[in-house]
Amino acid sequence: MNTTQTRTNRITTTTPQLREATTPGGKPNPIAHLTAEEIEGIGRELDALRDEVMNSRGADDAAYIRGVIKMQRWLEAASRLVLLFSKFPPAFVAGTAGLTVAKIIENTEIGHNILHGQWDWMRDEKIHSTTWEWDFASPAEQWKKSHNVEHHTYTNVVGMDNDLGYNILRVDPDQEWKLNHLFQPITNFFTALFFEYGIAAYDLDVKGWKEGTKDHKEFMADLKVALKKLRAQFAKDYVVHPLLSGPSALHTLAANAIANTARNVWTHAVIFCGHFPEGVETFETESIEGETRGEWYLRQMLGSANISGSKLMHLMSGNLSHQIEHHLFPDMPSNRYAQIAPRVQELMERHGLRYVTGPLHRQVASAWKKVFKYSLPNKRDGVSRLREVTDAAREGVDEVFRSTRGMLRPTRRRALPA
Amino acid sequence: MTAPGAAQPKASSRAGVRPIALLGRGLRTLAGALATPLVPEDFLDLIDPLRSGADLRGRVLAVEPEGPGATTLTIRPGRGWRPHRPGQYTRIGFDVDGVRRWRAYSITSPVGLPGIITVTVRAIDGGIVSHYVRDELRPGTVVHLDQATGDFVLPDAPPPAALFLTAGSGLTPVMGMLRNRPLPADVVVVHSAPTRRESLFLDELSALHDDGHIRLVTRFTADEGILRPADLDSVVPDWRDRHTWACGPTAMLDDAQAHWEAAGLADRLHTERFRPTVHAVGDGGAMTLARSGVTVDVDASTTMLDAGEDAGVLMPSGCRMGICFNCVLPLVEGSVRDLRTGDLTTATPEDPVLVQTCVSAPAGPCRLNH
Numbered sequence: 001m002n003t004t005q006t007r008t009n010r011i012t013t014t015t016p017q018l019r020e021a022t023t024p025g026g027k028p029n030p031i032a033h034l035t036a037e038e039i040e041g042i043g044r045e046l047d048a049l050r051d052e053v054m055n056s057r058g059a060d061d062a063a064y065i066r067g068v069i070k071m072q073r074w075l076e077a078a079s080r081l082v083l084l085f086s087k088f089p090p091a092f093v094a095g096t097a098g099l100t101v102a103k104i105i106e107n108t109e110i111g112h113n114i115l116h117g118q119w120d121w122m123r124d125e126k127i128h129s130t131t132w133e134w135d136f137a138s139p140a141e142q143w144k145k146s147h148n149v150e151h152h153t154y155t156n157v158v159g160m161d162n163d164l165g166y167n168i169l170r171v172d173p174d175q176e177w178k179l180n181h182l183f184q185p186i187t188n189f190f191t192a193l194f195f196e197y198g199i200a201a202y203d204l205d206v207k208g209w210k211e212g213t214k215d216h217k218e219f220m221a222d223l224k225v226a227l228k229k230l231r232a233q234f235a236k237d238y239v240v241h242p243l244l245s246g247p248s249a250l251h252t253l254a255a256n257a258i259a260n261t262a263r264n265v266w267t268h269a270v271i272f273c274g275h276f277p278e279g280v281e282t283f284e285t286e287s288i289e290g291e292t293r294g295e296w297y298l299r300q301m302l303g304s305a306n307i308s309g310s311k312l313m314h315l316m317s318g319n320l321s322h323q324i325e326h327h328l329f330p331d332m333p334s335n336r337y338a339q340i341a342p343r344v345q346e347l348m349e350r351h352g353l354r355y356v357t358g359p360l361h362r363q364v365a366s367a368w369k370k371v372f373k374y375s376l377p378n379k380r381d382g383v384s385r386l387r388e389v390t391d392a393a394r395e396g397v398d399e400v401f402r403s404t405r406g407m408l409r410p411t412r413r414r415a416l417p418a
Numbered sequence: 419m420t421a422p423g424a425a426q427p428k429a430s431s432r433a434g435v436r437p438i439a440l441l442g443r444g445l446r447t448l449a450g451a452l453a454t455p456l457v458p459e460d461f462l463d464l465i466d467p468l469r470s471g472a473d474l475r476g477r478v479l480a481v482e483p484e485g486p487g488a489t490t491l492t493i494r495p496g497r498g499w500r501p502h503r504p505g506q507y508t509r510i511g512f513d514v515d516g517v518r519r520w521r522a523y524s525i526t527s528p529v530g531l532p533g534i535i536t537v538t539v540r541a542i543d544g545g546i547v548s549h550y551v552r553d554e555l556r557p558g559t560v561v562h563l564d565q566a567t568g569d570f571v572l573p574d575a576p577p578p579a580a581l582f583l584t585a586g587s588g589l590t591p592v593m594g595m596l597r598n599r600p601l602p603a604d605v606v607v608v609h610s611a612p613t614r615r616e617s618l619f620l621d622e623l624s625a626l627h628d629d630g631h632i633r634l635v636t637r638f639t640a641d642e643g644i645l646r647p648a649d650l651d652s653v654v655p656d657w658r659d660r661h662t663w664a665c666g667p668t669a670m671l672d673d674a675q676a677h678w679e680a681a682g683l684a685d686r687l688h689t690e691r692f693r694p695t696v697h698a699v700g701d702g703g704a705m706t707l708a709r710s711g712v713t714v715d716v717d718a719s720t721t722m723l724d725a726g727e728d729a730g731v732l733m734p735s736g737c738r739m740g741i742c743f744n745c746v747l748p749l750v751e752g753s754v755r756d757l758r759t760g761d762l763t764t765a766t767p768e769d770p771v772l773v774q775t776c777v778s779a780p781a782g783p784c785r786l787n788h
Contacts, residue, residue, distance in 0.1 A: 051759055062516030073456075073464055080452075117743035123518040123771060129743045130772060133455040148742035232454045240451045296739075330741045
C-alpha cells in the first residue's frame with residue numbers, strides 16, 4: 001500500500017473544484033451543468049440513502065446470505081457427488097452444470113461481496129472479510145488490496161485504476177495507443193478463458209515487479225502465498241476429485257475444467273459490462289485532486305454501468321448487475337442494491353446524468369465494440385492511422401532485435417523515485 | 419484448567435493403533451484437499467451443527483421467565499461441550515437482529531444433567547441481549563458457546579463451613595454451586611436484592627433453608643439499606659471461621675475485600691467480578707494500541723488510523739475512506755464513533771468487534787488489539 005500510505009484522509013476533503021465544459025483531454029465534461037451546491041446536495045442525498053439502508057440491516061439480511069451460502073454448498077457437494085459417476089453422460093451433464101453454477105455463485109454473490117465487507121456487520125467470524133477465502137486463483141488478501149483499494153477508490157481514473165483495461169486493454173481514447181493494442185481482441189478473448197489467472201497476476205502486480213515499482217522482497221512473499229493457493233486449487237479440481245472418481249477420472253477432470261472455464265467467461269463478461277460499455281465515463285488524474293464526497297459519488301455513478309435482467313441474473317452476477325449501486329456503496333449488503341436502484345436512477349436522471357444500463361448481450365457487445373475500436377490509434381486530422389500502425393510495428397521489430405542481441409534476459413529497470 | 423470428567427486421550431502403545439491414526443490423518447488431509455478453500459467442517463455443519471468436533475454451539479430448549487426481571491434459558495450444548503465446575507460461567511453468542519453479540523453468564527444448572535445447562539439472564543436497562551432473550555428468543559434457536567471457564571468454584575474438598583455473600587444477579591454463580599451435592603456441612607447464604615419481588619431464586623433458597631441445607635439471610639435494600647461489611651458480625655458472627663464466596667456489584671466487592679484484608683483473612687475470601695458493562699462515552703478519548711504498547715489522546719474528529727500513524731505505529735490501511743476494509747482492527751474495549759454517520763460501536767472483552775479505523779474516532783477511552 002505504498003501508494004496510499006501518505007495520502008491525506010479522503011473522507012474529510014471538502015474542496016470543490018472548478019468545472020470546465022470540457023476535460024483537459026478534450027472530452028465534454030458530463031458534470032459541467034451542475035453547480036458545486038448541487039453536487040454536494042447529491043452527496044448528502046446519497047449519504048442519507050446509505051444511512052437509511054445500513055440502519056435497517058437485520059435478521060432478514062443475515063438469513064439471506066446464510067441461505068445463499070447453504071444453498072451453494074449443497075449444490076457444490078451434490079454436483080461433486082454426481083461427478084463421481086461422470087462416465088455416464090447424464091451424470092456428466094448434470095454434475096458439470098451444477099458445479100458451474102455453484103462455482104459462479106461462490107465467486108460472485110458470496111466471495112466478492114463478503115470480501116467487500118458487506119457482511120462484516122453481522123460479526124460472524126465465519127462470514128467476514130478478514131477470514132473469508134474463496135474458490136479463485138488469487139488469494140483473498142491480495143485481491144482485497146488491489147481491487148477494494150485501487151479500483152474502488154480510483155474508479156475509471158486513467159492511469160490510476162488498473163481495472164481500466166486490466167493493464168492490457170485500451171478501452172478509452174485517453175489511454176496511449178501502443179502496438180500490442182492492435183491484438184487486443186485476441187488478448188481479450190484469451191483473458192476471458194483464463195480470467196482468474198489474469199486477475200491473480202494482476203493482484204500480484206507482476207507488471208509493477210517487472211518495471212521495478214513493486215518491491216522485489218514483497219513480490220516474492222506474495223508470490224509464495226499465491227503459488228500455495230494455486231497448488232491447492234489445482235490439486236482439488238484436477239487431481240483429487242478426478243482420482244476419487246476412479247474409472248470416471250478423466251470425465252471428472254474435464255467437467256472441472258469446463259466449470260472453471262465457464263465461470264471465467266461468465267465473470268469476465270459481468271465485470272466487462274461494469275465499466276466498459278458505451279456511455280461510461282473515464283476520468284483524468286487532475287480531476288480527482290481535492291475531490292469532495294459529492295464528486296466522488298458522481299465519479300462512481302458515471303464510471304459504472306448496470307446490467308438489466310431477472311432476479312437470477314442478479315444472483316449469478318453477484319449483484320454486479322447493480323454495478324452503479326455497488327460502486328456508490330461497496331459495503332452495502334448486495335441483496336439491498338435492487339431496493340435502492342430505482343432511487344439512484346431517479347436521482348441521476350433528475351440531475352441530467354446518464355444511468356447506463358441494458359441487457360447482458362447488449363452491454364457485452366457494446367464493451368467488445370470498444371475493444372475493437374480502440375485497438376487502433378485515435379483518428380487525428382492529417383495523420384494516416386495505417387502509417388501510425390506500420391511505424392509502430394517497425395519500431396517494435398527493431399526493439400526486439402536490440403533487446404535480444406546476445407541474451408534473452410528480461411530487463412529490470414531500477415525503482416522509480418516516488 | 420481441565421474440567422473433571424473431560425475425556426483425556428489415553429496414551430497407547432498397542433500395535434494396530436498407529437495405522438488407524440495414520441489412516442485418520444490421511445483421511446483428514448484428503449477431506450481438506452477436497453474442500454479447499456473451505457474446510458470439511460463447513461460441509462459437515464450443513465448436516466449437524468451440534469456434532470462433536472464442530473465449533474461449540476448449543477440449541478435453546480426452553481425460555482422461561484424467572485421472576486419479574488429475569489429469564490432462564492435451558493440450552494443443549496453440542497457434543498464437544500466439556501462439563502463445567504459449579505460456579506463457572508460461559509460465553510454465549512446470540513444473533514440479535516442479524517448481529518452476533520457475546521455475553522458471559524454463570525451456569526446455574528447442576529453438573530451432570532444429561533446434555534443440558536441453564537443460565538439466568540437479568541434484564542438490564544437498554545440491554546440489547548437481555549431484552550432479546552426476554553422478548554424474542556424462541557426455543558429451537560442455535561446459539562454459539564464457549565467452554566465453561568472461571569476460578570470462582572468450590573475446591574474439590576469443600577471447606578466444612580462456607581459463607582456465600584451475594585447481591586442482585588451475583589447470586590447466579592452461587593446458585594450453580596448450591597444446586598450441587600455435597601455442599602459444605604455448614605452453609606450460610608447472605609443475599610441482598612432491592613426488594614423481595616426482584617430477588618432471584620427466593621423460593622428455592624427458602625426451601626433449602628427449610629430443609630436445613632443452608633441458613634438463608636436476606637436483605638432487601640430498598641427498605642433495609644445496603645448491608646455493610648461491619649454488619650456481618652451481627653448477621654454471621656462466625657464469618658471469620660468460614661471460607662467466603664462473594665459476588666455482586668464492584669463497590670460491594672471492594673468493601674468486602676478491604677474488610678477481609680483488615681481482618682488478615684484475605685486468603686479466605688473468593689470473589690467474582692462482573693465487568694462493568696457501562697462504558698464512558700465521550701468525544702474523543704485515550705486510544706490504546708495494546709500490542710504496540712502505545713496510548714495516545716485522540717480528539718473526536720481524528721480517525722484512529724491517523725492517530726495511530728501519528729504515534730509512529732505501522733497501521734494496516736487502504737482507501738482511507740471507509741470502503742476497502744483493509745484497515746479493520748479488533749476493538750476489545752470501549753466505544754468508537756463512525757465519522758460518516760455518527761453511529762457508536764461498543765466492545766467489551768467478552769464481545770470484541772472489528773472496526774474500520776480509517777473512519778472511526780474514539781468515543782471515550784478505547785483499546786485496540788494491535
